Amino acid sequence: MTNLLLDISSSTVDWSRAQFALTAIYHWLFVPLTLGLAVIMGLMETRYYRTKEPFWRDCSKFWQKLFGVNFAMGVATGIILEFEFGTNWSNYSWFVGDIFGAPLAIEGIVAFFMESTFVAVMYFGWKKVSPGFHLASTWLTGLGATISAWWILVANAWMQNPVGCEFNPDTMRNEMVSFFDVALSPFAVGKFCHTVTSAWIIGAVFTVAVSSWYLLKKREQRLALESIKIGACVGLVASLLAAFTGHLSGEQVAKSQPMKLAAMEALYNGGTDQSLTAVAWVNPFRQPDYQTQEEAPLRIAMPYALSVMATRDIHGYVPGINDILNGYTRPDGTHESSVAEKIERGKQAIEALAAYRKAKAEGADEQEVAGLLATLRANMPYFGYGYVKDPEQVVPNIPMNFWAFRIMVGMGCLFIVFFALVLMILYQDNLKGLARLWKHLPFAEHKYLHMVAIALVPLAYIASESGWLVAEMGRQPWTIQDMLPTWVAVSDLHSSSVILTFFIFLVLFTTMLAVEISILCKQIKKGPEMTAEQPDMFDR
Numbered sequence: 403m404t405n406l407l408l409d410i411s412s413s414t415v416d417w418s419r420a421q422f423a424l425t426a427i428y429h430w431l432f433v434p435l436t437l438g439l440a441v442i443m444g445l446m447e448t449r450y451y452r453t454k455e456p457f458w459r460d461c462s463k464f465w466q467k468l469f470g471v472n473f474a475m476g477v478a479t480g481i482i483l484e485f486e487f488g489t490n491w492s493n494y495s496w497f498v499g500d501i502f503g504a505p506l507a508i509e510g511i512v513a514f515f516m517e518s519t520f521v522a523v524m525y526f527g528w529k530k531v532s533p534g535f536h537l538a539s540t541w542l543t544g545l546g547a548t549i550s551a552w553w554i555l556v557a558n559a560w561m562q563n564p565v566g567c568e569f570n571p572d573t574m575r576n577e578m579v580s581f582f583d584v585a586l587s588p589f590a591v592g593k594f595c596h597t598v599t600s601a602w603i604i605g606a607v608f609t610v611a612v613s614s615w616y617l618l619k620k621r622e623q624r625l626a627l628e629s630i631k632i633g634a635c636v637g638l639v640a641s642l643l644a645a646f647t648g649h650l651s652g653e654q655v656a657k658s659q660p661m662k663l664a665a666m667e668a669l670y671n672g673g674t675d676q677s678l679t680a681v682a683w684v685n686p687f688r689q690p691d692y693q694t695q696e697e698a699p700l701r702i703a704m705p706y707a708l709s710v711m712a713t714r715d716i717h718g719y720v721p722g723i724n725d726i727l728n729g730y731t732r733p734d735g736t737h738e739s740s741v742a743e744k745i746e747r748g749k750q751a752i753e754a755l756a757a758y759r760k761a762k763a764e765g766a767d768e769q770e771v772a773g774l775l776a777t778l779r780a781n782m783p784y785f786g787y788g789y790v791k792d793p794e795q796v797v798p799n800i801p802m803n804f805w806a807f808r809i810m811v812g813m814g815c816l817f818i819v820f821f822a823l824v825l826m827i828l829y830q831d832n833l834k835g836l837a838r839l840w841k842h843l844p845f846a847e848h849k850y851l852h853m854v855a856i857a858l859v860p861l862a863y864i865a866s867e868s869g870w871l872v873a874e875m876g877r878q879p880w881t882i883q884d885m886l887p888t889w890v891a892v893s894d895l896h897s898s899s900v901i902l903t904f905f906i907f908l909v910l911f912t913t914m915l916a917v918e919i920s921i922l923c924k925q926i927k928k929g930p931e932m933t934a935e936q937p938d939m940f941d942r
Contacts, residue, residue, distance in 0.1 A: 432476030438605010462932035494891035509553035519544025559590035588633025606637030614852035656712035661878030672722035678707030748788025813865030
């Protein structure tokens with residue numbers, strides 16, 4: 403097993419990673435808008451169900467139309483993404499397929515079936531089913547998409563923090579021993595909540611931006627204003643929830659992936675009473691010399707905040723990159739081995755596995771086999787380190803993680819301010835004291851704010867993609883944290899095959915994105931079909 407895998411060229415590994423990253427980035431351009439618009443259109447149809455006013459039915463249909471275009475593109479890229487586990491990462495799929503495949507199978511059988519069923523009722527059932535059933539179908543479509551995201555994020559969270567599994571040396575595979583530990587791990591719950599609330603932000607930003615464009619063009623003003631009210635409310639709540647769930651995710655990262663947290667903070671030498679970096683000069687194009695540098699230059703930080711985030715204690719201990727590489731002892735006396743020690747124990751695990759399989763094949767004495775198995779199990783937590791040649795391989799790209807994290811957090815703060823400002827202007831008559839802070843104008847006259855809303859759409863996507871860069875690049879070089887590095891997980895392919903498909907996918911996905919943007923723009927320019935004069939489904 404080991405010799406063949408280590409002979410795979412670094413070019414194949416790099417291009418396989420690039421191809422998977424390409425597919426994931428494009429896929430994530432479609433998914434958050436699907437999850438966000440599901441909430442927006444659900445709230446609008448609920449308003450229609452309660453008021454029986456045809457205006458709200460027309461609003462629902464308009465946003466559902468935009469949802470449908472995006473939904474179709476997300477499905478197409480998602481299917482390709484899942485197939486790549488088998489084509490480009492076959493060793494990974496073999497090694498942990500029993501665990502990783504379970505949530506993906508549930509996602510396909512239950513969640514995808516659910517959303518694909520009810521989306522048909524949502525689009526074609528307006529005059530064929532009762533208003534209550536149609537409303538339920540709209541919400542169930544969004545719920546199905548959210549449940550789909552849940553199971554995919556469960557699978558991803560397991561890669562970040564593998565729990566509920568046990569290695570079987572006879573089958574050479576990791577096997578699930580607790581489905582609930584996998585499905586309901588704190589890491590999975592935190593990742594799901596943070597990811598979904600960030601998707602709601604994108605849906606809200608998109609809604610406000612499209613509506614602001616209508617106001618700039620002096621079109622569809624009632625639809626625009628009502629949509630902005632709903633979008634801004636969803637956006638503010640989602641932004642606050644994303645900040646809270648992001649804090650909880652930070653706690654989980656500190657426990658399970660301390661190297662990721664150290665890279666996010668450019669923290670080279672840790673300790674107690676650690677401050678959280680607001681901004682510092684980390685060269686975005688060069689890996690810093692973390693072994694000699696005390697801290698990033700020109701650093702502005704918030705005292706004690708990192709210790710609080712990581713440990714809920716202002717005096718809590720947070721290890722830095724050098725501490726993790728060289729080993730460290732926490733204030734409570736617990737010791738963490740150095741990476742060099744973990745590499746040695748990982749090699750012992752690999753050697754014990756090979757010896758165990760050979761002994762069993764040759765019918766060796768049961769006591770000898772049991773001894774080899776005991777050695778394997780004692781060192782199995784460090785199995786993946788046995789494939790690491792240099793301790794520095796376990797240090798991720800510090801500049802990418804540092805800046806991506808700050809882009810995500812900075813944009814999140816901007817969204818909180820933006821949505822709060824929009825709501826204050828919309829409801830300024832109820833906030834008379836605060837209303838004096840700006841010129842008392844109806845929201846439709848705030849042209850510069852409308853332009854800002856439109857400009858925030860690409861920024862929202864940049865923030866969302868930055869979050870995924872931190873999540874995935876921060877755990878490098880691990881495909882599965884501490885268990886399987888990328889160069890062991892990849893398929894035994896020639897790099898030319900991966901390069902060819904990379905550029906095919908690049909052209910295909912770019913074309914799909916261009917087509918989606920074109921269709922969305924045409925639908926937005928066309929505007930909603932206001933059919934208030936036609937018979938209403940409540941009249942049937």
